Structure formats: structure tokens, C-alpha cells
Amino acid sequence: MDRYKLFEENERLAYFALHKYFSGQAFDEDLVQTAKLGLWKACLTYDPEKTRFTTYAVVCIRNEIFMGMRSKSPPCAASLDQTVSLEDGDGDALLDFLADARAGTAMRDAEFDLAQTLAQCSGEQRQMLALKAAGRSQTEIGRKCGCTQSRVSRELRKARNLILGGAV
Missing domain, CATH: 1.10.10 (Arc Repressor Mutant, subunit A)
Incomplete structure (x- = not known):
């Protein structure tokens, strides 16, 4: 299946993952774009012989959001x-x-x-x-x-x- 078509058909999956795993977060455009980036990475690396796309994509989306949140976290101010x-x-x-x-x-x-x-x-x-x-x-x-x-x-x-x- 074409990666672009796979992305378009499953774009709602990014919103689903946001609401399922990050319902307490304020949804800003950056968070939505990060979720869509995770979906795109899933489209690029998906292997249909291993698992269903939705299962794989939700994990990729969640991990991408975590990585984005981690990179935005302020540096630790404590000196150890x-x-x-x-x-x-x-x-x-x-x-x-x-x-x-x-x-x-x-x-x-x-x-x-x-x-x-x-x-x-x-x-x-x-x-x-x-x-x-x-x-x-x-x-x-x-x-x-x-x-x-x-x-x-x-x-x-x-x-x-x-x-x-x-x-x-």
C-alpha cells in the first residue's frame, strides 16, 4: 500500500492516540503535529508481516509524543x-x-x-x-x-x- 494513502487513511489515529494516552494534556498544534509525525514514521517503517498497522502506529505515535515531551522538558536546576x-x-x-x-x-x-x-x-x-x-x-x-x-x-x-x- 502507498505510504501517503496509508497516512491519509489513518490520520484520525493520531488524534485517537492523543486522547487515549494524553487526555490530561492541553492539545496544542505542536502536540498534534508530533502525533502526526509519529504516524508518518509508522507509515515509513511498517512491516505488514509482523503486526496490524493500527497496533504498530499507535505505539509509534505514543513514542514520538514522549520523545517530543522529553526534549521540551526544562533542564534540571539541581546541582548534584x-x-x-x-x-x-x-x-x-x-x-x-x-x-x-x-x-x-x-x-x-x-x-x-x-x-x-x-x-x-x-x-x-x-x-x-x-x-x-x-x-x-x-x-x-x-x-x-x-x-x-x-x-x-x-x-x-x-x-x-x-x-x-x-x-x-
Whole structure:
């Protein structure tokens, strides 16, 4: 089947996926275009011998929206400088202190709480946090840790929720 025709016949699928998986989000034109981009990628990579198109396309649309939302998320403002040992054995600072940027004073209680919270993170999560703090992308972190980018995303989100909210 022609890819253009496949896209046109299934364009409503982009709206279906938006409403099914992202009903709490405000639908702006960027989100709709991202969903349609996911549909187009599904049209380009679809193999009819493996699965039905609608099943495959909804997954592609959802993943494209997640990727778009992830790229729009603001950078983490927290500075994490605790010593974490990477595979080369050298320790990198991940939590030296947390400073109040406006007052310029160290927040020792917050430092202690954050250190305790980081201790609750798995070793893999601490390694991923250290690599992220060093400016590595999730894909690079995944290669270094031997896992997928989506797993890195989930582990970083769990660690961030633990650090910011105290719960996973």
C-alpha cells in the first residue's frame, strides 16, 4: 500500500492516540503535529508481516509524543555533586553541597536530606545521574550502561522523583 494513502487513511489515529494516552494534556498544534509525525514514521517503517498497522502506529505515535515531551522538558536546576564511582574507579563529585543561589548560603539540611535520598537510589541510578550531570545524552548513557534510552529515561525519572519528592 502507498505510504501517503496509508497516512491519509489513518490520520484520525493520531488524534485517537492523543486522547487515549494524553487526555490530561492541553492539545496544542505542536502536540498534534508530533502525533502526526509519529504516524508518518509508522507509515515509513511498517512491516505488514509482523503486526496490524493500527497496533504498530499507535505505539509509534505514543513514542514520538514522549520523545517530543522529553526534549521540551526544562533542564534540571539541581546541582548534584556527591562522589559516585564510575566503572573506571575514579569518583566524581555528585553532591558537595546545595547552595541557595539567591542568598549564597549552603543549605546543610537539604544537603543531608539529598545525600540520604541519593543513598536510596540504586547504584545504576547514581551512575546514570553522574553521567547526566556530566552532560551526556540519554542515548550515550544507555550505551555506557548497556541498556536502552527508554530505560535510562525511566531510571532518571525515578531518581528525580525520589530526589525532588522523596518518593518513587
